[in-house]
Amino acid sequence: MKVILFDIDGTLVRAGGAGRKALARAAEALYGRPGLTEGIDMAGRTDAWICRQVFRRARGRAPSVADFTELRDAYLRRLPGTVRKAVAEGRYVLPAGVKALVRRLAKERDVLLGLGTGNFERGARIKLGPGGLNRFFAFGGFGCDGLDRCRILKTAARRARRLAPGGKLEVFVVGDTPHDVSAGRKAGYTTVAVGTGFAPWKELAASKPDHLARDFKSMGRWLGWFGIASRR
Numbered sequence: 001m002k003v004i005l006f007d008i009d010g011t012l013v014r015a016g017g018a019g020r021k022a023l024a025r026a027a028e029a030l031y032g033r034p035g036l037t038e039g040i041d042m043a044g045r046t047d048a049w050i051c052r053q054v055f056r057r058a059r060g061r062a063p064s065v066a067d068f069t070e071l072r073d074a075y076l077r078r079l080p081g082t083v084r085k086a087v088a089e090g091r092y093v094l095p096a097g098v099k100a101l102v103r104r105l106a107k108e109r110d111v112l113l114g115l116g117t118g119n120f121e122r123g124a125r126i127k128l129g130p131g132g133l134n135r136f137f138a139f140g141g142f143g144c145d146g147l148d149r150c151r152i153l154k155t156a157a158r159r160a161r162r163l164a165p166g167g168k169l170e171v172f173v174v175g176d177t178p179h180d181v182s183a184g185r186k187a188g189y190t191t192v193a194v195g196t197g198f199a200p201w202k203e204l205a206a207s208k209p210d211h212l213a214r215d216f217k218s219m220g221r222w223l224g225w226f227g228i229a230s231r232r
């Protein structure tokens, strides 16, 4: 069984800064200060990590569980609105070819499609909604499963194992930043990096993924990397 874990931001969708905006507004409402997300490099980071950075900036200490939950919930309450606005203004886009690839992979009997994302699960579902992508992903590892991506990916693989007990699992990780690649490699999975998102191409190439693509347009190549014959 092949397990293919997709990152969300910059890989499955580009949400036009909806996440950052929702978090900035949440932080401003809670801490009374604008600009708390400015300058934080969010690409490839987990929501939990980002929330901790924002809280530390506002309060000068690490958040308690209650602090963290408060910020998370405030963010998730604002996210549907900022995503809706990004859609309305044409800033929410799916990279060309990604939906066709996902749809194709979903038809494969020996493929389990999952998410490997730093987004909180509810945030992930909110971001995927307008693109019609939620139905393809029954499980995943999310930002609530750990601060670091490697743990998130391993959690996703464990959930895949529950769906496919017995037999060997071959896990692939698809993402747009060096963080996706290093986490996938650390977990022992095959890594595929794609230049549709937020990392400079040079840095992406330098992270040495097992496979590297500019975009999702060449379906045959992608299927080959997953060991799937393109004609049937």
Ligand SMILES: [Mg+2]
Binding pocket: 007, 008, 009, 010, 011, 043, 044, 175, 176, 177, 197
């Ligand atoms: Mg990403």
